[in-house]
Amino acid sequence: MANTLFKEEGMMTNLPEIIFWKDEKQEIVNQELFSEVADKWADAIRKNGGKEKNKISQIRKFYDEVLMFNERVKDEVQFQKMLPYIKMLNAKVFYAIGRKHITEQFKDFILKCINQIKNKKDFEVFVKFFEAFMGFYRYYDEKYKKS
DSSP states (O other), X not given: OXXXXXEETTEEEEXXXXXXXXXXXXXXXXTTIIIIIHHHXXXXXXXXXXXXXXXXXXXXXXXXXXXXXXXXXXXXXXXXXXXXXXXXHHHHHHHHHHTTSSOHHHHHHHHHHHTTOOSHHHHHHHHHHHHHHHHHHHHHHHHHHHO
């Protein structure tokens, strides 16, 4: 698996690529996606946010919106109708970065995920990946608050 290298606030961070599928045709999800990949991205995003950026409340807004879409989408036809609105998360993440609420890393996290979504199955993997990310993020949020 390839890695993504980030330079932010004087730090170099080597993160695993976000790749949803090991075998898309057979619908085999990347085995490391919900564990190692989610963990490393959550740690890096929380660590690089400092006290002013990537606050849990800001990240949660994106996650809540993803969950809202997930509740509304029942089949592939509904999903395709909703896909332009899901992809609008890209614009919302740029707005948040413009307001200095998030870092480049969180922007890249969202863009890398949203750009892989073509159908309902992709979206379902994204929802689960974001859920795993949020679990790790909550842990790191508490950890870095104490330091």
